[in-house]
Amino acid sequence: MSATSTAAATTWSFIDGASVESAQTFDNIDPATGESLGGIGRAGEEEVDHAVCAGREAQPAWAATLPADRAEVLLRIAGLIERDAEELARLESEDTGKPIGQARTDVTVAARYFRFYGHAIESYYGLQIPLATDLHVYTRREPFGVVGSIVAWNYPLQLLSRAVAAAVVTGNAIVIKPADETPRTAVHVARLAIEAGLPAGIFNVVTGIGAEAGAALTAHPDVALISFVGSTEIGSRVAHAAADRVVPTVLELGGKSAQIVFPDADLDVAAEFAAKAILQNAGQTCSAGSRLLAHSSIREELVAKVVERFAAVRMGPGKDDPDLGPLVSRTQQERVAGFVEEDHGGQVVIGGSAPDDERLAGGSFYAPTLIDGVSPTARIAQEEVFGPVIVTMPFADEEEAVALANATDYALLGAVWTRDLGRAHRLAAAVQAGQVFVNTFGAGGGVELPFGGWKKSGYGREKGYEALDAFTQTKTVIMKLS
Numbered sequence: 001m002s003a004t005s006t007a008a009a010t011t012w013s014f015i016d017g018a019s020v021e022s023a024q025t026f027d028n029i030d031p032a033t034g035e036s037l038g039g040i041g042r043a044g045e046e047e048v049d050h051a052v053c054a055g056r057e058a059q060p061a062w063a064a065t066l067p068a069d070r071a072e073v074l075l076r077i078a079g080l081i082e083r084d085a086e087e088l089a090r091l092e093s094e095d096t097g098k099p100i101g102q103a104r105t106d107v108t109v110a111a112r113y114f115r116f117y118g119h120a121i122e123s124y125y126g127l128q129i130p131l132a133t134d135l136h137v138y139t140r141r142e143p144f145g146v147v148g149s150i151v152a153w154n155y156p157l158q159l160l161s162r163a164v165a166a167a168v169v170t171g172n173a174i175v176i177k178p179a180d181e182t183p184r185t186a187v188h189v190a191r192l193a194i195e196a197g198l199p200a201g202i203f204n205v206v207t208g209i210g211a212e213a214g215a216a217l218t219a220h221p222d223v224a225l226i227s228f229v230g231s232t233e234i235g236s237r238v239a240h241a242a243a244d245r246v247v248p249t250v251l252e253l254g255g256k257s258a259q260i261v262f263p264d265a266d267l268d269v270a271a272e273f274a275a276k277a278i279l280q281n282a283g284q285t286c287s288a289g290s291r292l293l294a295h296s297s298i299r300e301e302l303v304a305k306v307v308e309r310f311a312a313v314r315m316g317p318g319k320d321d322p323d324l325g326p327l328v329s330r331t332q333q334e335r336v337a338g339f340v341e342e343d344h345g346g347q348v349v350i351g352g353s354a355p356d357d358e359r360l361a362g363g364s365f366y367a368p369t370l371i372d373g374v375s376p377t378a379r380i381a382q383e384e385v386f387g388p389v390i391v392t393m394p395f396a397d398e399e400e401a402v403a404l405a406n407a408t409d410y411a412l413l414g415a416v417w418t419r420d421l422g423r424a425h426r427l428a429a430a431v432q433a434g435q436v437f438v439n440t441f442g443a444g445g446g447v448e449l450p451f452g453g454w455k456k457s458g459y460g461r462e463k464g465y466e467a468l469d470a471f472t473q474t475k476t477v478i479m480k481l482s
Contacts, residue, residue, distance in 0.1 A: 009038030011183050013047050013207050014190040016054035017200025020047055022208070028181070031097035031326040032317035032363040040183055043208035048175070048216040051204035055146040055173030056222050058201030063143050063171035067121045070169050074118035076196035081111040081161075081189065088185055092157050093318035095182040097326040097363070098281050100318050103157075110161035110189070112447045117165040117468075124170075124468050129476075136479040141472040143171035144224035144248075148217040150210070150238065151186075152230045153179035153328055154284040154386075159229050160186050162447070164193075164203055166467040167227075175204045175223070177214045179230075181328055183207040210234070218242060225471065228252070229286075231384075232409075232456045250460030250470050252452055254384040255412030258291040258405040259441065260395075260427065263298050265417035266439075271305035273415075273441040274390065279313065279368060282327050283388040286457075287413040289441055290385060292392045293404050299394045303372050306390070307350045310368040315355055317363065326363040327387060333364040336387030339380045346374035346391060382408050398423065402430045411454035415441045434461075 011028065013020045025039035041047075062070075081088065085107045093103040126139040147167045151159035156178055167174045178186040183205070190205045206213050218226055218241040227250040228238045235253040242249045259277070261270045277289035294302045316322035327333045333354065340352050351369030354360075366387055374381050374391040381391055395401040405414055414433040418424055428436045434453045435442075442449075450464035460470050 010041060011038065011187055011207055012041040013043045013051070014187045014205045015047065015051045016058075016204065017194050020050065022047060026180075026209070028095065028184070029329065030094055031328050032319075034330070034362045034364075037094055040180070041207045043206045043213045045216040047206050047208070048213055048220060051175040051206050052146055052148075052217075052220050052222050054201035054204055055175055058199050059143070059145055059171070059173040062173065062199055062202050065171075067124070067169075070171070071118040071121050073193075073197050074114045074165060074169055077189075077193050077198070078111040078114035078118065080192040080196055081107060081114065084188070084192065085111075088157060088188060090319075091184045091188065092182075093325075095156065095184055096153065096281070096318070096328055098318050099321045099323070099325050101321045102281060103318065106155060106157045109447065110157045113158070113161040113165040116447050117169045120465060120468065121169045124465075126474075131478070134480065134482045136481055138477050140475040140477065141170070141468070142475055143472055145172065146223055147172045147174045147225045147227065147471065148177070148220065148223040149174055149227045150177045150214050150217065150230065151179060153182040154281055154286070156182040157185045157189070160189060162462050162467070163227055164189070166462065167471045168198070168202060170468055170471045172225075172471055173202045173204075175206060175217060177206050177208070177210070177217050180209050215241070219245075221245065223247065225249070227460075227462070227470075232458075235458060250452075250462060251458035252286065252460075252462060253412075253456060253458040254410055255286045255288070255453065255457050256291060256382065256384055256408045256410040257287055257289050257413040257415070257433070258293050258431070259289040259415040260293045260401045260405055260417065260431075261295065261298065261302055262416075262418040262420070262423065263295050264419045267298060267302055267305060269439070270417040271302060271309060275306050275309040275368075277441050278388055278390045279324055282325055282366070284328060284332070284386050286384070287435070289413075289415060290390055291381065291405075292390055293395055293401055294392055295401075296394045296396055299392070303349065303370065303392055307370055310350050310370060313368050315357070315360060315365055315367070324365075324368060324388060326360075326365045328364070330364045332386065333366055336366050336385055336389060339383075339385045339387075340369060340371070340389060342379060344371060344374045344378035344380045344391070346371040346378070351388070376404055376407055384410070398427065402427060406430075406432045409456040412452075412457035413437070
């Protein structure tokens with residue numbers, strides 16, 4: 001870690017409406033080339049304390065602002081994101097490696113979060129409870145104060161926007177710790193928020209390393225709620241740190257989502273969605289459909305259709321808008337290769353290595369991979385690979401399909417492909433997951449849909465109307481009328 005990059009190219013923390021430099025920086029590496037995109041400020045406890053204190057000072061006045069006025073600010077932020085869409089997409093594509101077309105979609109969704117919650121807050125009320133004729137009982141939804149949010153590197157702009165929009169519109173201040181690898185869009189949007197009229201101190205960004213800045217944020221005594229998106233391992237540490245201070249958390253963690261395909265399904269459509277679900281963002285999606293469960297009678301045909309789509313995939317740097325960009329880092333590339341090279345009992349039908357293309361040698365690319373017939377107990381069938389790797393397993397009947405789908409520690413998302421309406425409802429109820437799709441697949445779905453997991457995929461909900469509940473706490477008022 002060193003201050004090797006020029007000051008002009010360095011991304012610093014953005015606190016209380018201004019850029020804040022740190023004593024050290026580290027390089028932001030382009031996953032498509034392995035070259036530096038500039039420096040990133042390596043913030044620590046001092047910067048985190050500065051950000052939390054700024055939020056604590058600004059939050060009471062912001063919470064007292066009328067919901068309609070908060071809504072107007074969020075709508076202006078949405079407009080500014082759309083104004084700067086191409087710049088934000090470029091930054092997102094460079095930082096993550098994702099194709100520029102996917103990055104443009106992320107920008108569109110980011111603006112949608114601010115617009116959705118800007119509209120939603122004006123119809124968000126407490127309840128009146130008819131307890132007795134001489135009592136007036138009602139509930140209030142009140143902000144926590146300062147929220148700490150740590151977001152992952154796979155969808156930095158979307159994850160930032162869904163946390164910030166829901167937290168801020170309900171009257172909280174927020175301190176965002178973006179992922180080590182992908183801080184630039186977070187800082188850009190924080191600047192846009194000031195331009196839109198959000199008071200300084202309400203939306204702060206602390207750049208740096210998770211073990212330093214992230215740990216300082218979760219441990220800070222004035223952070224009243226923590227939201228985290230990332231691995232189950234780190235999420236467990238965050239939850240422990242929060243529990244030590246008796247602070248609530250919203251955790252969106254890993255996934256090992258199953259797509260269950262029956263013989264009466266439209267196999268062409270199912271294969272298309274199965275391929276897209278694992279190719280999107282190079283498979284670096286917590287809700288990616290990484291397990292393909294196929295009825296024994298159509299397994300070979302379905303596998304062939306997915307392989308055909310994988311064979312046509314174009315790989316390249318994000319700026320060229322390929323079908324598949326690089327993984328976020330060499331470390332991630334090595335991790336994916338490790339899973340594939342282990343003994344898993346299956347057959348690698350396509351892919352299984354980095355591409356043999358000199359043009360891509362400098363980046364962290366990995367070919368789209370399908371492994372057929374893996375053991376349900378193999379590590380690659382149980383744990384999150386986070387790469388463009390899909391594994392297949394056969395099943396004989398509904399009971400076996402459900403057993404396989406539920407046979408991991410994760411329960412984030414699932415899909416059922418069938419024309420049988422009764423079967424669709426039975427499996428939607430039986431599959432353990434926070435979301436279940438039928439005859440489609442959305443890798444998390446839309447802004448309006450509550451999103452989160454069961455089991456080791458986390459708890460609490462972001463997105464949709466339920467996120468407003470996640471970022472507020474209930475106060476019940478009981479008033480004697482006589």
